[in-house]
Amino acid sequence: MKIAAIRIGKVSIPLKKPFKTALRQVHSAEDIIIKMIADTGETGFGNAPPTAVITGDSQDSIIAAIRDTIGPKLIGMDVDNLEGIMTTIDAAMLHNSSAKAALDIAVYDLFGKRHGIPLYKLLGGYRQGITTDLTISINAPEEMVADSLAAVAAGYTELKLKVGTEAALDIQRVQAIRAAVGQDVKIRLDANQGWSPKEAVRTIRKFEDMGLGIELIEQPVPAHDFAGLKYVTDQVETDIMADESAFGAYEVFQLLAMRACDLINIKLMKAGGLHNAVKIAHLAETMGIQCMMGCMLESKVGITAAASLAAGKKIISTADLDAAVLLAEDPVIGGVSFSKNQLSISDAPGLGITDVQGWQEIQ
Known part of the structure; x- marks a missing residue:
């Protein structure tokens, strides 16, 4: 099973009531959700919420990191090569931890589906x-x-x-x-x-x-x-x-x-x-x-x-x-x-x- 494509999308989900902390106030979850498509047709899901005041990651920076820098390096890699994939993700660019997390989660999802095992x-x-x-x-x-x-x-x-x-x-x-x-x-x-x-x-x-x-x-x-x-x-x-x-x-x-x-x-x-x-x-x-x-x-x-x-x-x-x-x-x-x-x-x-x-x- 190899990574054939990475599709990037978003969802906007309203909160039941505003989420307030000492750092920010949020009214809706604006998540980037990716679909990592394998050559077998399986889909791995990953997500990244923009949390600029904590991670420094905005919606635009997450999209750009996945689409332009990290994602292209993963195309064609074998899902069974978890160590190689994770090394590639980590080495592709500094910081951008939310974008890396979205890709990482999608890879683990595909790996679990590849071997028929739940992630836990x-x-x-x-x-x-x-x-x-x-x-x-x-x-x-x-x-x-x-x-x-x-x-x-x-x-x-x-x-x-x-x-x-x-x-x-x-x-x-x-x-x-x-x-x-x-x-x-x-x-x-x-x-x-x-x-x-x-x-x-x-x-x-x-x-x-x-x-x-x-x-x-x-x-x-x-x-x-x-x-x-x-x-x-x-x-x-x-x-x-x-x-x-x-x-x-x-x-x-x-x-x-x-x-x-x-x-x-x-x-x-x-x-x-x-x-x-x-x-x-x-x-x-x-x-x-x-x-x-x-x-x-x-x-x-x-x-x-x-x-x-x-x-x-x-x-x-x-x-x-x-x-x-x-x-x-x-x-x-x-x-x-x-x-x-x-x-x-x-x-x-x-x-x-x-x-x-x-x-x-x-x-």
Whole structure:
């Protein structure tokens, strides 16, 4: 089975309500979805959401990287030569991790279909289902309380609260939500780089002194500030997770060597796809550091790939794979299925995806 063609398209999917973080506000998912066609007629699907404030990738840059630079180098390559294909993708150009991830996912999808094996088994097969949290966008405390109560009523037992715009208000938000949902619901916080190191320490210590029972706090300081992240990790009792700092395998190696964090958030769009995400998981496992599988605002194509890795690897013990749930529509036929906070992986080969409705090809 050889790669014969790569077709690039897009889908626009409205969100149920605006997605707000300390970095951005989004009203619809604008995903690039590729179809990698094999000479046997099989199709591998991959996707890349433009997330310029995190990855630096725009819709136009993703399209250009796939169409003009990386994609042409893959035509004619044998799908069984995974190592050669991934080396070619990585070496084709610097950065552009989202474009690389889209191609990587499509190759793995074809490989699974070529050998009749679901992706989660190819990646380790540790479990077939995982639990995800639900993200609560940053808003006024009363709106976040209402959203949190609705999530718990819908069956979610783990909430990821977006914070990071103003420390004093963040404390009010978290305090109000904990009082509303009770002690049995796990609460995670994501500051999206919103605090300075000292501000983060002061705020987290207040959470601890108030007994709010925060499970973990994600990326409290700017991504480049590894020393600041280590300072926070060393000064508080609450587990600190690296997200934007933990971009790829090299950055994760640095973080682990410095003991700058307690946990790692793996995202395919940061890592450049599954093959690099596996490297991150293995680095973390070597150091005894648990991982979360996270996502951007992507369609069920990317969520299925991420869920397959999370299901495959024991070291990935938590998941934030709710992006498809936040969308008002699901144009993807097949792939991972949702039941409240549970994600179930199909035993169909590859990603188990057969079509994407509303896909508009880009020439």
